[in-house]
Amino acid sequence: MKRIALLTSGGDASGMNAAIRSVVRVGYVRGVEVIGVYSGYKGLLNADFHPLLPRDVSGILERGGTILRTSRVPEFKEKENQLKAIENLKAAEIEGLIVIGGNGSQSGNYALSETGFPTIGIASTIDNDLWGTDYTIGFDTAVNTAINAIDKIRDAAVSHGRTFIVEVMGREAGFIALDAGLGGGADFILVPEIPFNIEKIVENMREAFRKNKMHHLIVCAEGAIHGRDLEKEIKKYMPEADTRVSVLGYIQRGGPPTRFDRILASQLGEHAVDALLGGEKGKLVGIKDNKITLIPLKDAVTKRKTLNEELYRLAEEVSV
């Protein structure tokens, strides 16, 4: 294999740049030309290809976002567009493709691999919802940012004796909420995977008030319930509750990657290049049980990664 392409797709995640850097430089060391595809799958359709050399990726290790830019392209689900992408790759004499991204992006990648073209995925999403991997690039940074914010919010909660609802990202999965909640010392954590009972929450809050604990921190994933709606629900039972809502939103996405994400991204980049050169295809590179492993793309995107329920139980126990 002499020439491979690289793209980032879907939501940006901190550490994507570190992965780009690793792919480009490892590719260079292995004697492979690395072509950057701009704006994700859109760039595959437009043949927006630009060679990347080791110096092109200088100074990006510590930067959030992705220098290759990203996009969400719903029409990429159509077969003819996928075939057009392969055609464009072949016309540029590109023999393999690496896709850095999360669930949706790897689904697209899986579709491409089904045509027989050699592709490899790098697990990168702040949502951490790729089956077969323990952690995806960007998750650690996002959770650290969320914990940092919760720490700051706690100052206000304690000072004013208020109930703060902190809404974090996670439409279908509660990974961010669980880790941010446990790491941030939340009193309640609401995730899409586990049903919750408002009355029970309110009862626990009343019990705490009786013990003179006046402040509460509730972390909710946007997919479990929106912060504002939760506030309304609580007020139904406790009109007297002094509540505030903070939606962390896009702040969670960006920023310099943590040491964990930088190292993970560097490792996954290297393994992705080596997997392609070793003849692997249709696989996702991720970390599992502290080892870099290859997971069939099909499994990674079709099987549902479950929340660590032991961790959830622990969070309940330590918020007693």
Place this chain on the structure above:
Amino acid sequence: MKIGVLTGGGDCPGLNPAIRGVVFRALDFGDEVIGIEQGWKGVMEKITRPLSLNEVDEIINFGGTILFTSRTNPFSIEGGPERAIQNLKELGIDALVAIGGDDTLGVASKLFDMGVKVVGVPKTMDNDLSGTDFTFGFDTSVNVAVDALNRLRDTARSHKRIIVFEVMGREAGWVALYTGIAGGADWVLIPEERPDFDAMCKHLEKDFERKGYALVVVSEGTELPIDSESEVDQFGHKLLQKRGVAEYVANLIKEKTGIPTRSAVIGHMQRGGSPTVFDRMLGTRAGVKAVDMIHQGDFGKMAALKGDKLISIPLKDATGKPKLVSKEWIELLKVFLK
């Protein structure tokens, strides 16, 4: 002497260093310090605890306030001021240090007129208190906001979007101004200037064409065409949280320019966190100065930062009229809108 100390209004980083400064300096005079909890509410309900060296020794790096706070206003309660004065007497408090923004200091000023020996220590994240160059809390909160804006830049650039970022600032746009200049925003909306949305959108289109993204910082108090009467608190302030300024501005940009635009609100995380060195130093110095003022009989005044000196100025001069962003600052801001 028995000195009472309280913190009122919104919490902000630097309150704990100020409390600590009061206690440390009071020890030099052999004073006893009584912490009054939850601001003026603690005066009304006599919620106090003694403050010793041990209790304040390690709080220099804590955000929030160990004395808790509230927005209780004795002057909006029937017979409130009289009860406050009576309670202070019963607690044996000879002099009071009130740490807070213009509401808390406004109460202090009125109580001084009624004979209470009180000195003020100004705090506000918004930095909108007249008579002081800076108040503690501002530096920390702007640092948090700048950090957040730079995170948003990563996302905006990656997705080719405009992001509208809402920061605190009710009447004055200092937080938005500093965040905008120090964080490298492409447009800044502040309460002092009626927004020119057409000019903004034109400018953002240009920025977007040049670099593929743009960042807008907006003050929560920015004037919007939709403004009407809304909920107010005990001091008569509008509760701004539900107005959704960032969302409004983002929708407007989306409609006018067709560029994908998102909004983000910093909210309460901007309030807390470990104070920066600047805020620790300012809080500490102001706490020390307040005790010195008490021993000089310099009541009815507050410890204000002027240049590099802490001086005492009348509470009346500080409260009432907010310090707004001046024309010179707006000119400076415009240098960076290109």
